[in-house]
Amino acid sequence: MTDQDLRVNEAKIWTRDFIFICLANFFVFLGFQMTLPTIPLFVKHLGGTDQLIGFVVGIFTFSALLLRPFAGHALESKGRKIVYLFGLLIFVLSVGSYSIAPSILFLFLMRIIQGIGWGFSTTAAGTIATDIIPASKRGEGLGYYGLSGNLALAFGPSLGLFLSNAIPFHILFLICSFLGLLAFILAIQIRYKKVEKKEKTESTTFKVDIYEKNALMPSVLLFFVTVTFGGIATFLPLYTAEKHIAGIQWYFLIYALALMVTRTFAGRLYDKKGHQAIFIPGAFMIIVAMILLSWLPSTLVLFVAAFCYGLGFGSVQPALQAWAMEKTPINRKGMANATFFSFFDLGIGIGAMVFGQIGDLFGYFSIYITSACSVTLSILLYIAILLKDRRKHIVRAHL
Numbered sequence: 001m002t003d004q005d006l007r008v009n010e011a012k013i014w015t016r017d018f019i020f021i022c023l024a025n026f027f028v029f030l031g032f033q034m035t036l037p038t039i040p041l042f043v044k045h046l047g048g049t050d051q052l053i054g055f056v057v058g059i060f061t062f063s064a065l066l067l068r069p070f071a072g073h074a075l076e077s078k079g080r081k082i083v084y085l086f087g088l089l090i091f092v093l094s095v096g097s098y099s100i101a102p103s104i105l106f107l108f109l110m111r112i113i114q115g116i117g118w119g120f121s122t123t124a125a126g127t128i129a130t131d132i133i134p135a136s137k138r139g140e141g142l143g144y145y146g147l148s149g150n151l152a153l154a155f156g157p158s159l160g161l162f163l164s165n166a167i168p169f170h171i172l173f174l175i176c177s178f179l180g181l182l183a184f185i186l187a188i189q190i191r192y193k194k195v196e197k198k199e200k201t202e203s204t205t206f207k208v209d210i211y212e213k214n215a216l217m218p219s220v221l222l223f224f225v226t227v228t229f230g231g232i233a234t235f236l237p238l239y240t241a242e243k244h245i246a247g248i249q250w251y252f253l254i255y256a257l258a259l260m261v262t263r264t265f266a267g268r269l270y271d272k273k274g275h276q277a278i279f280i281p282g283a284f285m286i287i288v289a290m291i292l293l294s295w296l297p298s299t300l301v302l303f304v305a306a307f308c309y310g311l312g313f314g315s316v317q318p319a320l321q322a323w324a325m326e327k328t329p330i331n332r333k334g335m336a337n338a339t340f341f342s343f344f345d346l347g348i349g350i351g352a353m354v355f356g357q358i359g360d361l362f363g364y365f366s367i368y369i370t371s372a373c374s375v376t377l378s379i380l381l382y383i384a385i386l387l388k389d390r391r392k393h394i395v396r397a398h399l
Helices: 003-010 016-035 038-045 050-077 080-100 106-133 136-165 169-188 212-242 248-273 280-297 299-326 330-362 365-398
Strands: none
Touching: 016 038, 016 080, 016 106, 016 136, 016 169, 038 106, 038 136, 038 169, 050 080, 050 106, 050 330, 080 106, 080 169, 106 136, 106 330, 106 365, 136 169, 136 248, 136 299, 212 248, 212 280, 212 299, 212 330, 212 365, 248 299, 280 299, 280 365, 299 330, 330 365
16 A cells, blocks of 8 residues: 555545444444333333432433543553443443343343443543544544434434334343444454553652543533433423424434534534634524423424524534544543543433423423523633633733
């Protein structure tokens, strides 16, 4: 292979390994998304109350959140392959165990273990994708990579609900586990980059290392955005039922389709113009979606809100992830992804819990007004970050 061929390959996004990581991500996300609407039904089947449903669903998020920093360290010390395969294997075994769950307590414990597998596998997958994508096309590449998960989001929940009405729960969970196994088989085929380990230096001080500082600001911004998803995924079906609005089963499909459309151009725009061209317009579209949901007079408005939310979230999330990777050293990419997805999980988990209280006190519409306020805060914080960076550049220019 000539030097020119190597340079061409380095600039390609759709390489063999990139296709494999996207397919593996799609299958594991599909298995996960199929369990999202069916786990609450299964808890009910086992005799659980609404309160128990909340605990069983919520513990997964916080289990994944707590393990992500450890996954980030392992990615840099043990390597990408072992961490990714370990996470996928835990996912396969834990979801498969749902098929033999004799009690809610057993299911609760397996959800904790599934969260461990999810935290390791998704943190590793995002890091592996970052390794594979050429730096000059990182925004575009991460957009395409994220699309694999969004396709699963488009079809997974509906497919899970359909199958739960047609087959027993234990067969459904075995199918979800099998999808994770397909991801594991694909992951074995990937050619992983070797990690660059830092030389150990003697030190008498103990350093707590649970996040990557270069990824912190984009991750905090992501938190204020993903709390909105907690309010949508948890309470929108109940809200539409209360208002007698039909078409909730189409909401997530329209959202996912809009998100896919956005992935085709937002990444390229980021690569050419940076996050300044993406974040505020994308966040504004999310605010519009939240205001429409707080109003929600008809099914048409529900669909418009889904489209706006897909456009906004589909541009903001990969742009923030690319920003988090931008200035992070190579040996800290794993920890940067761990930081990013930890705030992603935290936003969804806190959003679901806090909005539960807000909705109970003031009504479901207040959830989406509060969500709009949260995204507005993210815009204000983003502007403050830009102004601070600009002042730093001015000071440096005068030195």
